[in-house]
Amino acid sequence: KAGVTQTPRYLIKTRGQQVTLSCSPISGHRSVSWYQQTPGQGLQFLFEYFSETQRNKGNFPGRFSGRQFSNSRSEMNVSTLELGDSALYLCASRSGSYFGPGTRLTVT
């Protein structure tokens, strides 16, 4: 089975722009959760999706949103990017059992 995949792997954006990140869980896994990893704040929970429904949301501003499709693939969107959004964004399938490689977002 292929592992959890994330695209793109690296992204450079400018303040004020928006970005969409994609995550494909392992085939058959219906849950996807998203985390932001930074040196200062560590790993912080963003959202959890199961069967296209958001089950949990972390303490992030409304600029952070997400969704899940019927094939379990998930996207997260960040609008009006700020410098502080620079981070590694990780997704995980099956309740944290398997993490993807992450998308490294740099906001300039």
Next chain:
Amino acid sequence: GENVEQHPSTLSVQEGDSAVIKCTYSDSASNYFPWYKQELGKRPQLIIDIRSNVGEKKDQRIAVTLNKTAKHFSLHITETQPEDSAVYFCAASYNQGGKLIFGQGTELSVKP
């Protein structure tokens, strides 16, 4: 609110020694406690987990203990090897891992 405290932040041991990392959680509803190993530039990897109905779990050189009363859980690595060097994260969840609250991480260095 939900919080997980992890200690120490750095740990240096000699090859062959044991390493212990400790975590404390605040949410008494937490029922799932995984541990992750993250090597530099790589994704977190689940190495062991424990559920609230179990006090201890062991997998080869790795063991985890849970004290629900004190809200403490610990990772024990015996006979450490240089390839054990990495950052280790503990986490707690009240919904079996769907939402994980992570500790701040422990950078383990095993010196040959």
